[in-house]
Amino acid sequence: MLRPSFRPFAIVFLAAMAASAALAQERPLRVAEIWEIPTLDPTQDGTLMKEKAMVTETLVAGKPDVTLAPGLASSWTRESETIWAFKLRSGVKFHDGSPLTAEAVVASLSAALQRGGTVRSYTKIAALRARDAGTVEITTSDSFPALPAALVYASAAIVSPASPKLADGTIERPIGTGPFKVTSWQPAAHSFSVERFDGYWGEKAAIPAVTFRGIPDPTTRSLELQKGSIDFTAEVPYGDLDMLAAKGFAVSRNVTARNYVLNFGRLTDTPFSDRRVRKALSLAIDREEIAQYVLFGMGRPGIAPFPDTMAFADASIVVPKSDLAAARKLLAEAGYAPGQGGAMAKDGEPLSFTLYTYPQRPGLVPIASAIQSQLRKLGVAVDIKVTTFAAIAKEMKPGDARLAALASAVYPDPDFYLRQTYHSKGATNSWGYANAQVDAALETAITSRDEAERKRAYDLVQRIVAEEEPCLTIAHYGVNVVMKPSITNYAFNPIAHDYMLDPRMAIEP
């Protein structure tokens, strides 16, 4: 019902609206990264380049249920115990236009093996060879069926040999194959920008560009978000989530592959060598209360090594309800009786320990404090000491314990975490847990080529350790992602180490 004289104005107005919508569409997505950004080298901080900036890709990709999918390699075969052939996807281009070749993959992986200790120890690669332009042959140091999973590890991402490097070999600006390419990089300001790569082999990204700025302080990220100077971030203070949701931000609470775990110093010649003592402590810890009040829902109560969001978790394991009476009963069976002031003691020795933890993960100190007050009700005195992760190993005595947040799937295979934690020769099993059944099951699983058999063996291990509790899994780590409501099509990928961006996400005008 516009009068004719107004029509031109209306047209101009609508055109302006459309133009501003187009402009809004072109605005880069502004992301606050949760660590500082001193380097873009994928071998040093692989997750930043692969999972967050989507600049690099790995030979094998991980799916949200923690199973494998083809990545830069379209298929792979295990030709002998130690020799593998990875067939490269055809038509893949690096951001500089050069094609992805077997030579480039060999050069990239060799450089990664040269630089970091982790790529070598996680993948167990002993030798690399370009069999032909489209096939890479990898030889592992011993029989290692988890190699494809290990190649999902972000620091094993493939970059062009032409990537600019510093004098010591550090990659200054990675030239990858992902849906985004690095366009600018201000190391002094801890920020960089990426732009959509139009030559990408897969589905092209929906947003034209993303800028990243490193803001390590969670409170500052929350403030920047409220101020409107960033669009997307993760790990804001747990206490702010409800407030941010009320202000209209899209808040998601997700479970990732990381566990809050309480490790005992030694399982021999300490009170913890008695399974009943460990179970009593476990029963006295109210995991529900911790998840709800300490973590504000950021995390899920857990007792098994993996959350049931992961394909290889044994979903039949249930988290028992906290039960102080049952805990007291177990302690009594183990020979402990309430002594002075209700403190549980055996032969005059009170049951008490120092709980070490470190401040970098925001949930740890509060969880430690909550455990302190929960165990106090059982008559167990806990003294908390907060220091660095490295210092704990040196200071901790056999009768002490440590609360840590440990990655349970650095790459998507159950062997990694179960072996290092529960195998009698596991790399982090410093408390000396030894169970012949667990060792045997892990051996069966790692050498088996039958997926069903592997699954059965891993389920058995999970059930045993959830029953024996050589270390107490308290909760599965939660990560929050908060963004402006105008951002659509975002789906959280639980294999992320912190958070992952999604190439399909778009900004609505």
Add this chain to the structure above:
Amino acid sequence: MAAYVLRRLMLALVTVLAATLLTYVLLRLVPGEPARAILTRIFVQDQAATVSSADVARIAERYGLDAPILLQYGRWLSGALTGDLGVSIRTGRPVLTELCWRLSATLPLAALATLSALALTFASVALKRRARSGRVAAVIDTFAIGTIALPSFYLGVVLVILFALKLDWLPVSGFSSWAHLVLPVTVLALGQFGFNVILLDDALNEAYAAPHIATARAKGLDEHAVFARHALPNALVPFIPYLALQFAFLIGGVVVVERLFTIPGLGAYLMDALDSHDGPAFLGAIAVIALAVALANLIADLVVARLDPRIRLGRGRA
């Protein structure tokens, strides 16, 4: 006078040497193999990584970690004298380059904070002396002491909530425009202001109490001339060395403020280097700070030497 300057200059050099040597030794006395620490540090410090001894040996060789500490320090020092502060373990970039980047944030911050604090100081002291009213003096004094007692990290938190969020006038964090400087400079300047006022005020009181002021007044010199020619120069003799000390205090404040406002400056660099066991970066930052403070002291000494006849005549500082 020349001998005095030379002596002070030598002292500044020795100070920087001693400070870096101390840091070097303390850093190397950290328990555990430094090479292993370098290898296992992958950003998130709780990633339990297995490290082969071959890798440890390789890293130890690359960073020359097997030599005796003093020899290593010697190598570092001879490099430093030619402008080579080594390479950051974390980023692979020359430490000197990174320090220059960081200084480009910290220098404006520190300079603006010092200047604003001084301007505020002189204005307050002038106001106090001119007003000659007990009430004005009381307000200024209480404010001054109040700013000393207010921790910078606390003030910063409150100012951000108020000015960045509630009033929406200023940015929350970062360092990409002049507006970003307002809050950090305010916090740093207020941190210095309190002591500045008290010290300058006391120094002026003492200067006015000196007998030659009465003589000057008796000679018929007007108050402005008494102030400019006698009181102020004498008051500056204790005030300027104190300002040099204040500079050291300012650097401490910079560490807190840069962390609070996510400013990629020298203080943040120091903290990052500490968190990631980046020895060369940490040592480089310490060297720059020691050098800056030593220079500030040196400049203060030279200025005072010009102002103070006792030093000009070679009596030295007590």
Add this chain to the structure above:
Amino acid sequence: MTRLRHLSAARPALVVLLALPIAYGLTLDPIEASLRNSLQPPGWAFPLGTDQLGRDILARIAHGFLIDVGLSSAIVALSFVLGLATGLVAAELSGRVDQALSLVMDVLTALPQIVIALIFAVHLSGGALPLVLALGLTGWVKYARIARAAAFSLREREFVTAARAAGGGSSYVLIRHIVPQVLPLLAGLAALQFGHSILNIAALGFLGIGIQPPTPEWGAMIAEARPYFARAPWLAIVPGMFLFALTMLALSFARSLAAHRAGPLPGRAPA
């Protein structure tokens, strides 16, 4: 001396304001927590509210007072004794020893105290003793300078030369005649350093390299409260106010003590 009058007048009020809640808070339990009571605003059950774990903030403030005051006192004591001894030794032995000690002092002044604490922090691992050492071993320089200057000037005074002439050994003269003269000069500095140490401990706690939570150190409490500022502002405001009041008190004492000797404030402890 208006400044003194009005600040001194406010002092008893400040003392009462600090002492009453702290005395009451000390009777409460700083660890006892009920998660279901977390983040309660100040009210009848919890006069200053509860923190994120449902602990009584008043109880934590009171126990934190003991920690902050205890640590600061230890730092001041260490600096005081070390500074007095060094200053007197430098003055007594003069010459080479004096020059060497002056050099050490200059070096220590060249690095900000927080930075020295940072260097120590690689060994600190959140303990109280390294913190006291880091701040105490750098805080003594001011005392030493004042003690040295005073001892130098006293050496030539009649009563000292008289005591010496009467056959007093040098240590006897030092302890009987010089130390009593020097002590009052250092008192104001001690009060000042006390206030500064409280701020420094809090700043290091805030940076995460000093005393760590859950120990109820005030600076660490403020750092811990920051993420909850939007939801529970009293969590940061309460310890901030106590920190402010205690430092004000220490500074005002420093001011009066300095005024007693009718000189200017003895500078700030090298920060």
